[in-house]
Amino acid sequence: MFKIVHAQFLAPGIKRFVIVAPRIARKQKPGQFVILRIYEEGERIPLTIESSDPARGTISIVVQAAGKTTHLLNTLEMGDSILDVVGPLGKPSEIRNYGTVVVVGGGVGTAMAYPTASALKRAGNRVISIVGARNKELVILENEMRMVSDALMITTDDGSYGDKGFVTDKLRQLIENGTRIDLVIAVGPIVMMKAVSEMTRGEHIHTVVSLNPIMIDGTGMCGGCRVLIDGKSEFACVDGPEFDGHKVDFPVLVQRNAMYREAEQRSMDEFRARPSGFSSEPTSRNVNEKWGTPDKPDKNVCASGEGELR
Amino acid sequence: MSPATKSKNPVSPKDRMKIARQLMPEQAPEVRAQNFEEVNLGYSAELAQQEARRCLECAKPTCTDNCPVGIDVKAFVELIVAGDFLGAAAKIRENNVLPAITGRVCPQEDQCEGKCLLSKKVKPLGIGYLERFVADYEQRMGTHVVPKVAPSGKKVAIVGSGPAGLTVAGDLIQKGHRVRVFEALHEIGGVLVYGIPEFRLPKQIVREQIDYMREMGVEFETDVVVGRTVTVDELLEEEGYDAVFIGTGAGLPQFMNIPGEHLNGVYSANEFLTRINLMKAYRFPVYDEPMLDLHGKDVAVIGGGNTALDAIRSALRLGAHKAYVLYRRSEAEMPARAEEVHHARQEGIDFQMLTAPVEFLSEGSGWLTAARCVRMELGEPDASGRRRPVAMKGSEFDLPLSVAVIAIGTSANPIVQSTTPGLGTNPRGYIQAGEQTQRTTRKGVFAGGDIVTGSATVILAMGAGRRAANSIHEYLTTGEW
Numbered sequence: 001m002f003k004i005v006h007a008q009f010l011a012p013g014i015k016r017f018v019i020v021a022p023r024i025a026r027k028q029k030p031g032q033f034v035i036l037r038i039y040e041e042g043e044r045i046p047l048t049i050e051s052s053d054p055a056r057g058t059i060s061i062v063v064q065a066a067g068k069t070t071h072l073l074n075t076l077e078m079g080d081s082i083l084d085v086v087g088p089l090g091k092p093s094e095i096r097n098y099g100t101v102v103v104v105g106g107g108v109g110t111a112m113a114y115p116t117a118s119a120l121k122r123a124g125n126r127v128i129s130i131v132g133a134r135n136k137e138l139v140i141l142e143n144e145m146r147m148v149s150d151a152l153m154i155t156t157d158d159g160s161y162g163d164k165g166f167v168t169d170k171l172r173q174l175i176e177n178g179t180r181i182d183l184v185i186a187v188g189p190i191v192m193m194k195a196v197s198e199m200t201r202g203e204h205i206h207t208v209v210s211l212n213p214i215m216i217d218g219t220g221m222c223g224g225c226r227v228l229i230d231g232k233s234e235f236a237c238v239d240g241p242e243f244d245g246h247k248v249d250f251p252v253l254v255q256r257n258a259m260y261r262e263a264e265q266r267s268m269d270e271f272r273a274r275p276s277g278f279s280s281e282p283t284s285r286n287v288n289e290k291w292g293t294p295d296k297p298d299k300n301v302c303a304s305g306e307g308e309l310r
Numbered sequence: 311m312s313p314a315t316k317s318k319n320p321v322s323p324k325d326r327m328k329i330a331r332q333l334m335p336e337q338a339p340e341v342r343a344q345n346f347e348e349v350n351l352g353y354s355a356e357l358a359q360q361e362a363r364r365c366l367e368c369a370k371p372t373c374t375d376n377c378p379v380g381i382d383v384k385a386f387v388e389l390i391v392a393g394d395f396l397g398a399a400a401k402i403r404e405n406n407v408l409p410a411i412t413g414r415v416c417p418q419e420d421q422c423e424g425k426c427l428l429s430k431k432v433k434p435l436g437i438g439y440l441e442r443f444v445a446d447y448e449q450r451m452g453t454h455v456v457p458k459v460a461p462s463g464k465k466v467a468i469v470g471s472g473p474a475g476l477t478v479a480g481d482l483i484q485k486g487h488r489v490r491v492f493e494a495l496h497e498i499g500g501v502l503v504y505g506i507p508e509f510r511l512p513k514q515i516v517r518e519q520i521d522y523m524r525e526m527g528v529e530f531e532t533d534v535v536v537g538r539t540v541t542v543d544e545l546l547e548e549e550g551y552d553a554v555f556i557g558t559g560a561g562l563p564q565f566m567n568i569p570g571e572h573l574n575g576v577y578s579a580n581e582f583l584t585r586i587n588l589m590k591a592y593r594f595p596v597y598d599e600p601m602l603d604l605h606g607k608d609v610a611v612i613g614g615g616n617t618a619l620d621a622i623r624s625a626l627r628l629g630a631h632k633a634y635v636l637y638r639r640s641e642a643e644m645p646a647r648a649e650e651v652h653h654a655r656q657e658g659i660d661f662q663m664l665t666a667p668v669e670f671l672s673e674g675s676g677w678l679t680a681a682r683c684v685r686m687e688l689g690e691p692d693a694s695g696r697r698r699p700v701a702m703k704g705s706e707f708d709l710p711l712s713v714a715v716i717a718i719g720t721s722a723n724p725i726v727q728s729t730t731p732g733l734g735t736n737p738r739g740y741i742q743a744g745e746q747t748q749r750t751t752r753k754g755v756f757a758g759g760d761i762v763t764g765s766a767t768v769i770l771a772m773g774a775g776r777r778a779a780n781s782i783h784e785y786l787t788t789g790e791w
Binding site: 023024027037041042043044068069083084085086087088089216217218219220221222223224226228233235238249252255256258259260262263264266267270 | 494495496504532533534535538539540559560561562563565567571572574575577578580581584585588589590594595596597598599600601602603676723724725
C-alpha cells in the first residue's frame with residue numbers, strides 16, 4: 001500500500017497527489033512514469049511522475065479525470081492509500097545541453113513536460129516553454145514552468161487566458177521569427193504531438209514526443225503498448241515512452257487507443273449510475289472531451305465496472 | 311526399492327500390466343468449454359492407489375532420469391501404494407518445492423512418463439496425476455511441516471517470482487539463508503499467475519504454495535522492477551544482499567513482422583493471457599480491465615505451444631464462435647503438452663496444421679477482419695532439428711477473423727541486463743550462466759530459467775532454480791567464486 005500524504009486539485013478534474021514511494025522517489029528521472037492500481041479489482045494505468053523528493057521518499061503525480069479509474073483516483077484524499085504503485089518505468093528523457101529547446105505542454109501533459117524542462121534548464125539549455133489548455137481554468141503548473149523557462153508562452157483554445165489559439169501557433173511564430181531551435185519536446189494529446197511533429201519535420205528540427213498507448217505491465221512483457229516507429233514495432237514501456245516525433249505513426253496510435261472504447265464507455269456509464277465516492281463533477285463532458293483529445297496521464301484510458309473503492 | 315525390502319504392492323508384478331491406466335476425472339468438454347474451472351478434477355485416494363499399484367518397481371528405475379529436479383518417483387509411488395500420502399508428498403518436496411503445480415503443468419510425456427518402462431507395452435504410469443494427488447492431499451490436510459533451520463546470517467535477493475525464483479527461494483530458505491523475492495507485478499507467481507489460465511492451474515493452488523513459502527520465512531516484495539526501481543548493484547552494495555538470483559523469465563513477445571499486425575484485434579499471447587489471468591478481464595465489469603468481447607467472434611491463435619493452446623482455449627471460454635489454432639508445422643512438431651492438445655480437441659478447437667498467416671487484413675476500419683494464410687509443407691530439417699515449413703505456391707486463402715493472438719515465442723527482456731554493468735549476455739540478449747552453476751559473469755550474481763534459455767517450461771526453470779540454489783549455497787558457504 002502506498003500512502004497519499006497530500007492531495008490537491010490544480011484545476012477542475014485535475015488533481016495532484018503526493019505519495020509515499022521511497023524506492024521510486026530515489027530513482028525517478030524526468031520523462032518516467034508509474035503504473036498504479038487502486039484496488040483489488042482495479043485495472044493498471046500508467047501515470048506520469050511530475051516530481052519526486054528522495055529525502056522525504058515521496059513522488060508526485062498529476063491526474064486528469066477521464067475514465068473510471070482516474071475519476072476514482074481523484075476521489076482519494078490525504079490519508080488514503082493506493083494498492084499498487086510501480087516504477088519508475090520507461091527510459092528517462094535524454095538530458096544534455098542542446099542549445100535552445102522548446103518544451104510544449106498540452107493540457108495535463110504539462111505535468112510531464114515540467115520535470116524535463118526543469119532538467120534541461122539545469123543542463124544549461126535556453127528553455128522556451130509553450131503551455132496550451134482549453135481554457136484558463138485548465139492551465140496548470142504555470143508558476144513552476146515559468147521558474148524553469150527563459151520564456152513562457154500560454155495559449156488557450158477559447159482565449160480566456162494567454163493568447164487565443166493553439167500551441168502550434170506559438171511554435172510557428174518562433175520558427176518564422178528565425179529563432180534557432182535545437183530541439184522540440186512535445187507532451188500532450190496525440191493530435192497536438194502530431195501537429196507539432198508535422199510542423200517541425202519540414203524545418204528539420206529534432207522533435208521528441210512522449211507516447212501514451214494502452215499498457216498493462218509496463219515492463220516489456222505484454223506487448224500491448226506497441227507503437228509503430230519508422231515502420232517497426234517498438235514497446236513504449238521499455239523502448240519509450242519518448243520517441244522521435246518524425247518517425248511515429250500517429251494514426252495507428254489513435255486507432256489502437258480506441259480499442260476498448262465500448263468497454264470504457266460501459267464502465268463509465270455504470271460508474272456514473274453509482275456515484276458513491278464520486279467527488280468531481282460527473283458531467284458527460286468528461287468522457288466526450290476524452291475522446292476528442294486523448295489525455296496524457298490516463299494512458300490506459302479507462303475501463304470499467306461495478307467495483308467499489310475498498 | 312532395495313531387493314531386501316518387501317514390496318507393499320499387493321498386485322503381483324505380472325498382473326500390474328493388466329490394470330488399465332486410471333483415467334483422470336475431468337469436466338465434460340461441453341461443460342468446461344463454458345467456464346474457467348479446472349478441467350482435471352484430480353484422483354481420489356482409491357484411484358491414486360490403484361494407479362500407483364501399476365508401478366513395476368524397477369530395480370533400476372529410469373523415470374527420474376529426465377526429471378529436471380530429480381524427483382525420486384519410485385520412492386514416492388511406493389509410499390502411495392503403502393497409503394502414506396503425506397510421506398509421499400514429503401518425499402517429492404525433497405526435490406521439488408511446487409509439486410501441486412508441476413503435477414499439473416509438466417510435460418510428463420517427455421520426462422518421467424516418457425521413460426516409464428510400462429510405456430513399452432501399455433500406457434505409462436500416471437506419475438503427474440499421482441504427484442498432483444499427493445500435493446493436493448497434503449494441502450487439504452494442512453499438515454505440511456515448516457522446517458526449522460539455523461540462520462546462516464546470509465541474505466539473498468531473488469529477482470522474479472516465477473517457477474525459477476520460487477524454487478531458489480524454497481531451497482535456500484531451507485538452508486538457513488534469508489531470502490527476499492522481488493516481483494515486478496502486483497501478484498506473486500510470474501507466469502504461473504499471468505500466463506497459465508485458471509482452467510489448467512487454479513490460482514488458489516499457486517497462492518497456497520506461496521503461502522507455504524511465507525510460512526517457511528520467504529519474504530516477498532511486489533511492485534519492484536529490478537533494473538528500474540532498484541538495480542542489482544544497489545541490492546548487493548546498498549541493501550546488503552550477499553547474492554542475487556535473476557529469474558526474470560520470458561520477455562518481450564515476438565511478432566511476425568507481417569502487414570497488419572497493428573490492427574485492433576491483434577494481440578500478443580502475453581497481453582491476451584495477462585488480461586485474462588492476471589487482470590481477470592473475463593470477469594469484466596466486476597474487474598476493471600477490459601477485453602474485446604469475443605462472443606460469436608472468430609478467433610485464431612498462431613503457434614503450437616502451451617501458450618497458444620492456453621490462449622485459444624481461453625477464447626473459447628469467452629464465447630468465441632470459431633476457435634482456430636494456426637500452426638506452420640504438423641502435429642508431430644507441436645511443442646504443447648499432449649494432454650492439452652487432447653483436451654483442446656475435445657473442446658472443439660479447430661487445428662489448422664501446416665498453416666501460417668502472411669498478412670492481417672481489415673476493411674479500412676483499423677479492425678481485423680481476416681488473416682491471409684498460406685498452407686505449408688515440410689522440407690529439410692532446420693537448426694531446431696525439426697523439418698522446416700515451406701509455403702506452398704498458390705495456396706493462399708483468407709480466413710475471416712475478429713481476433714488473432716500471436717503466440718510464437720518471446721525474446722529477452724533487456725531491463726536487468728541493460729542496468730547491470732558487466733553482466734554477460736549471449737547474442738540474443740539472454741543472460742550467460744554456467745550450465746551447472748548458474749553463475750553469471752558477475753560475482754555473486756546467478757541466473758536461471760527463461761532469461762537464460764529463452765522460452766521453455768515451468769519445470770526446466772525449476773531445474774535451473776534448483777541448481778542455482780545449490781550453487782548459491784556453495785558460494786555463500788565457501789565465499790569462493
